[in-house]
Amino acid sequence: MNDNSLVTPGERQKRIRDIFVDHRNHQQAIQALNHFYMPVEGGIHSRGSVCALIGPSRTGKSFAANDIVAAHEPRVGQDGIKRPVLLVDCPIEGGPRGILDSIADALELTVSSRMTNANLINVILRELRRAEVEFVIFDEAQELFPEKNKRILAFARGLLRKMLNLNRFNIACIGLPETYSIIAEDPQLLGRGGLEHKHLSPYDWNDEHDRKHFRAMCHKFDLEMPFEKSGFSATDFAYRLFQASGGCIGHLKNYLIDAGNRAIKDGSNQVELRHFADAFDARRRPGEIFNPFRVSQG
Template sequence: MSEPAMTARERRDRAALPAPEKQLIIKNLFVGHDRFSEATEQVRRFHMPVDGGVNDTGSLFALAGESRAGKSYVLKRYAAGFPVERGEEGLVRRVVYVDLPVACNERKFVERIADALNVGRASKMNTEAVFGNILLGLQEQRTELLLLDEVQEAFQSERPAALRACQGYLRKITDLGTLNVLVAGLMETYALMEADAQLEGRGLLPHHIVLPYTWENKEDRAGFRLLCDHIDTRLPFVEKSGLGSQWCAARLHWVSDGLIGRLKAFVFRAACYALNEGAPKVEPGHLATAWDLVKPVGTTFNPFREDLSGAPPRRPASKTAGATR
């Protein structure tokens, strides 16, 4: 997360930008924090296991973790590093990102992959025919890595028929022997895949768990404070807001559960209040107002107005708290 310090002049120039530009700066903040770097490196190593070598084939990889931990962001940015190219025999899609839809059944699973490959999904074609186009498209477009995001929408034990069908499609894609497949989803998704001997056997199911930052762990606490400070540095205000201070970071951790997506969404709300007031920085009052807007119904405690010693339990223990990376 190292970056050059912003000079006072650079900070003033950024703070003087038009409102739309400042709003987009806050909305689109990116910080290469350690969770992002670790997950990206794991994806890269799964794709290209040897430096200077070739892409691996025939294996499945699981990227798992809680909602808003940053899995989708990792996959989208990785895929963006491999734009579509025009080869001698047509388009080349080395890395393909697919966002599976809500309540994904067998047909939707196939259609969404077909859309990403642009191989067509004619309404009169049956599902197997569309899937045949996918297998052909993956080979013709020389795809090396297929990234399937939100796989928990298809892999649900409550819908066994869809689960079996989608697992079968994964096996057939992997068995092409020309690419690897990475699936991203919740921890329950990884457990379902691990329990499937046929899927687990395709590469032994290497995996990476994207963990939230915990406040109790010294290293995590330091990492979270550093992340808050880097976000603070990039905000379009004349002054820094002290987001990385012990006082503020502890409260930001409490409201975000240590999850990157929740942290960024919360800071965005507070920073918008500060912009609207013409404030030189994000003040505790802006953070307090932002929490009033998003706090669960029935919650009265506000960590930005009250001492954290009186805070109620924020959430049950994380299911990934004991997981290893």
């Protein structure tokens, strides 16, 4: 039994929130991004190509990108900060200027709102060279390529081509599955390396290996939770967690956090099915009846 009597509720909540469990999708995402960046360990970085890491929401793509950035932190050079890996968080809206501002923010450039887009592009290109950027990652890249807005779509494609023309780094676009086809429709971008890509998928309970990996991941979470072990990896419990999460690590973590908070609140020694059931009810769509944590799995 875990002795949590000396741990405050807030500390236990933070422990749950901060749990990181390594898993197959995360490893695959890290391997793909490392390969896009530097295909030979101890060798030189690739340049001039666009690549893609795609998959449904909450499959671990952005988490992997942050890990890559953390592994290649900025350093101080003679003429300023050098940034081996640049992570750009794509804006939801804002058009061409929003895209440029997001890149400028990642480069920590101070830019006047009166500067024209053309001048800002030149400033960004100069800074990419000066900062010796070796790898650029665009997260939520589907926002760069809105199919219904041809103007922004054309601008984003043209901007990526200009950046690749520097021939100093590869660009990785992280996004939803449709990101691949939108990039591939541009023959000039497709020609920059052939669009190497990695597609992450949610875990599939009907696949024996996926099921094994998912149950192992549930077991790791169970070990890290500040409670007595609850048996998350048992076939019945793990299947319920799979049904709720759809096999996506991000959705699974959401349920673990909420159910854990509910267990802390009522002083339980374990995180029980009823805690998950309440967490699922709180997220159930209007009119939806099914709750995997309340029905018999027999």
